[in-house]
Amino acid sequence: MAASKRFLSPYRAELFLGPDEESRASISIRRDVGSVVLLYGHRGRGEEWRREEYPVFVEWTPCNYGGLRPWFHCPVRTCDRRVAVLYGSGMFACRQCHQLAYESQRETSHSRALSRAQAIREKLGGSPCIDDDFPPKPKGMHWRTYRRLALEGERAAARSLPPWMWRLISTMGASCNAT
C-alpha cells in the first residue's frame, strides 16, 4: 500500500507503509559526483528516531537508443551489485541482500509471498525477478486467466515487502527517451 509518494528526479523514492502505523520514516536525496547521498530517519514502534546518512554510488550506462541511464551500486560492502531498485527499511540494499536477511529468519510471510509472486511470473514465461516488467500474456492463455494471475502476482509482490519500506528507483526515462 502506498501511503505517501514523493518523486525525486532523476531518482524516485516511494514509501510503502504497512499495518504498523507507528513506524515513520522520512528521506531526502542529495546528488553528488558519481553518487547520491541518502539522508533519512526511521523509527520502529516505540523506538527513538534513528538518523542515517551515507552515499550510494551511481553508474551510468548507454541506452540502446542514445542517452544514459543510472544504476545504483548496492551499498552492502560484500555485494556491490548494480541494480535499478534499492529497498530500505533501516539500511538500503538490493533485493538479494534483503532476501538473504529474510531467509535467515526462515519462512516469513514476506518470503512466502515473494515465492508466490516469483512462481506466477515463471508460469507466465517471465523472469522471476519482481523488479522486472510483468510478463505479457502467453499465447493460448485466456485473458481472464491472465488477469487473475496478474492481479494475484501483483498482490503477492506487494506483500513480499516488509511492513514499511522505501523503494529507491533509478529512473532516467527522460534521458533515455530523448529525441
Ligand SMILES: [Zn+2]
Ligand atoms: Zn546487495
